[in-house]
Amino acid sequence: MGTPFAELLELAGGMRGGRKLKGCIPGGSSMPVLPGEVMMNTSMDYDSIAKAGSMLGSGAVIIMDETTCMVKALERLAYFYYEESCGQCTPCREGTGWLYRIINRIEHGKGRQEDLDLLDNLADNIQGRTICALGDAAAMPVRAMLKHFRDEFTYHIEYKKCMV
Numbered sequence: 001m002g003t004p005f006a007e008l009l010e011l012a013g014g015m016r017g018g019r020k021l022k023g024c025i026p027g028g029s030s031m032p033v034l035p036g037e038v039m040m041n042t043s044m045d046y047d048s049i050a051k052a053g054s055m056l057g058s059g060a061v062i063i064m065d066e067t068t069c070m071v072k073a074l075e076r077l078a079y080f081y082y083e084e085s086c087g088q089c090t091p092c093r094e095g096t097g098w099l100y101r102i103i104n105r106i107e108h109g110k111g112r113q114e115d116l117d118l119l120d121n122l123a124d125n126i127q128g129r130t131i132c133a134l135g136d137a138a139a140m141p142v143r144a145m146l147k148h149f150r151d152e153f154t155y156h157i158e159y160k161k162c163m164v
């Protein structure tokens, strides 16, 4: 607790193949992703991570290098929460499926520019409106990915392929 993230990364062996850190989810898949340069100047404690815009959550650190497609990464996360939804409340039951299907079509070159605002809107309508925390867990990664890596989603939609 309190270890600078850059130090933790070195202790874990550093970036594979000397690649650049693109993004990091500091507290498990449900927490907001942060850009690599933000993480490299952050310490692993509650206050510092909160100030940077995320949370320590489960403490599972997910590292993504410059070869990671953020659209593909978010598609996998969205599918997980879609599968895990128990279906008890409507925003989560319906919303997680919508999130996954929209991200899936962007990933497969069938996205539309208006999909990005639609994803933000959907996440807004899920977060804080469900019985358990799974709804928030599904919404937060979507909002953070669009906030920090929106250009990748736009590129996917415009060119129907990945920029990395």
Ligand code: SF4
Pocket (backbone or CB within 6 Å): 084, 085, 086, 087, 088, 089, 090, 092, 093, 130, 131, 132, 133, 134, 135
């Ligand atoms: S938020 Fe929780 S209770 Fe509601 S449908 Fe999702 S998993 Fe079930």
